[in-house]
Amino acid sequence: MWDWNFTISILPEILSALKITVLATVTSFFFALILGLILTMLSRVRIKSIAMITRKFIDFVRNTPLLVQLYFIFYVFPQYGVALEPFTAGVIGLGMHYSTYLSEVYRGGIEAIPEGQWEAAKALNFDRANTWTKIILPQAIPPIIPVLGNYLIVMFKETPLLSAITLVEILQTAKTIGANSFRYLEAFTIVGVLFLLLSYPSSRLIRSLELRLNKNR
Amino acid sequence: MKPMFSYKKVSKSYDELEVLKEVDLDIEQGEKVALIGPSGSGKTTFARLLMTLEEPTSGVIEVDGEPLWHEKKNGTLVKASEKHLRSMRGNIGMVFQHFHLFKHMTVLQNVMEAPVTVLGFSKDKAMELSKSMLDKVGLADKLEEYPANLSGGQKQRVAIARALVMKPKIMIFDEPTSALDPELVGEVLEVIKEIAKEGDMAMLLITHEMDFARDIADRVVFFDEGKIVEQGSPEKIFNQPETPRLQAFLDRFNSR
Ligand SMILES: Nc1ncnc2c1ncn2[C@@H]1O[C@H](COP(=O)(O)OP(=O)(O)O)[C@@H](O)[C@H]1O
Numbered sequence: 001m002w003d004w005n006f007t008i009s010i011l012p013e014i015l016s017a018l019k020i021t022v023l024a025t026v027t028s029f030f031f032a033l034i035l036g037l038i039l040t041m042l043s044r045v046r047i048k049s050i051a052m053i054t055r056k057f058i059d060f061v062r063n064t065p066l067l068v069q070l071y072f073i074f075y076v077f078p079q080y081g082v083a084l085e086p087f088t089a090g091v092i093g094l095g096m097h098y099s100t101y102l103s104e105v106y107r108g109g110i111e112a113i114p115e116g117q118w119e120a121a122k123a124l125n126f127d128r129a130n131t132w133t134k135i136i137l138p139q140a141i142p143p144i145i146p147v148l149g150n151y152l153i154v155m156f157k158e159t160p161l162l163s164a165i166t167l168v169e170i171l172q173t174a175k176t177i178g179a180n181s182f183r184y185l186e187a188f189t190i191v192g193v194l195f196l197l198l199s200y201p202s203s204r205l206i207r208s209l210e211l212r213l214n215k216n217r
Numbered sequence: 218m219k220p221m222f223s224y225k226k227v228s229k230s231y232d233e234l235e236v237l238k239e240v241d242l243d244i245e246q247g248e249k250v251a252l253i254g255p256s257g258s259g260k261t262t263f264a265r266l267l268m269t270l271e272e273p274t275s276g277v278i279e280v281d282g283e284p285l286w287h288e289k290k291n292g293t294l295v296k297a298s299e300k301h302l303r304s305m306r307g308n309i310g311m312v313f314q315h316f317h318l319f320k321h322m323t324v325l326q327n328v329m330e331a332p333v334t335v336l337g338f339s340k341d342k343a344m345e346l347s348k349s350m351l352d353k354v355g356l357a358d359k360l361e362e363y364p365a366n367l368s369g370g371q372k373q374r375v376a377i378a379r380a381l382v383m384k385p386k387i388m389i390f391d392e393p394t395s396a397l398d399p400e401l402v403g404e405v406l407e408v409i410k411e412i413a414k415e416g417d418m419a420m421l422l423i424t425h426e427m428d429f430a431r432d433i434a435d436r437v438v439f440f441d442e443g444k445i446v447e448q449g450s451p452e453k454i455f456n457q458p459e460t461p462r463l464q465a466f467l468d469r470f471n472s473r
């Protein structure tokens with residue numbers, strides 16, 4: 001049966017693993033946000049070969065399992081002299097994988113901007129960079145914030161995979177606790193509740209952000 | 218005198234479809250040219266080539282003697298780089314049928330963004346200039362509004378102020394009132410008339426408002442099937458049309 005004393009005794013360890021999990025999620029997410037945008041723009045440049053290579057890269061990353069990519073980064077790269085901490089390898093793997101999904105989201109947002117906005121910017125003699133930063137992205141991004149935010153939650157829920165490259169994240173910690181004490185109920189319950197407690201308010205937060213950013217449209 | 222803008226045997230095709238056929242046209246500094254003609258005759262395409270929104274298939278367009286879509290490299294004309302296009306584009310402004318205001322910016326921001334970002338003006342200077350432009354088009358009381366809250370006529374007047382603040386040598390108006398409710402057409406035509414009076418800036422005005430064209434144009438050019446069929450003073454074009462095609466076109470208008 002449920003043991004409250006045991007629950008309280010394992011809480012600190014789980015919470016400190018939670019800190020790592022959250023940090024890995026947030027760092028990966030920001031990495032994915034930036035890399036995703038770069039991929040979107042590279043896949044749209046007028047130099048055909050760059051655009052094509054970018055699209056191939058996106059397809060490749062999307063169509064291979066995240067776990068395989070994590071293994072590659074963590075176990076294969078060191079053989080070529082690139083040894084990474086589990087945290088760094090995890091952030092690169094998770095971030096790169098989801099950047100390809102976010103890049104699709106950006107693309108949708110950008111393609112929703114009417115051609116006339118590009119033409120007006122050109123008629124006013126904006127250069128390419130300013131057209132993107134002043135005209136296109138400020139209109140393309142607010143509507144996709146909820147979708148981007150959803151990916152933050154999706155990525156959060158993917159973090160248990162990082163245990164495969166020895167990152168001490170929250171689920172792995174719970175499993176270890178369970179194995180050592182032969183009590184799994186409390187540890188796994190806490191993990192489930194913590195995921196819920198973080199995911200749900202996050203989705204509310206995203207919703208209110210969306211309302212604020214879109215209020216003038 | 219050399220014309221300020223010059224189309225020389227300019228053609229434009231989309232795949233098989235030949236939209237413009239070796240068109241020649243000169244526009245002097247400050248000259249107001251009205252472009253009339255049936256829909257589909259190539260007027261918009263003609264204007265978009267000058268705004269560098271569309272590239273000619275053949276021929277040369279010159280601005281102040283310098284080719285727009287080409288640059289000289291080792292004595293031969295090659296396709297212009299983006300850098301060259303940007304250096305030429307500043308001479309040209311455009312007002313679109315559907316305004317194309319920046320929806321995420323207020324009226325004032327719409328007008329002052331390009332002076333700050335493109336011309337490098339200080340915020341203060343750009344704001345002062347933009348406010349005076351918006352005052353000129355009668356929108357001094359709408360500075361903080363977003364485009365979504367404006368009428369069509371107001372939107373088009375913001376678009377005019379936004380293009381005007383860049384001080385182009387020529388302003389293209391592509392059917393600036395065609396997307397407006399009839400009761401809002403007058404306020405926009407009034408503003409364009411005022412600007413035309415000021416002089417120095419040339420205008421290429423595509424319109425179906427014949428009275429308006431007669432009023433402000435120095436020259437009227439009649440387009441049909443991708444060619445200039447007839448051109449001349451408003452009196453000549455509207456009172457003594459020579460070609461049967463122009464006569465038929467005007468008859469259709471007058472009988473409406
Ligand atoms: N981007 C395009 N692709 C293919 N055909 C086009 C394009 N733009 C214009 N056209 C065609 O070119 C012709 C002339 O169009 P346009 O210049 O808009 O004429 P106008 O402004 O006189 O009505 C039309 O037949 C139109 O369908």
Ligand SMILES: [Mg+2]
Nearest residue numbers: 260261262392
């Ligand atoms: Mg047209």
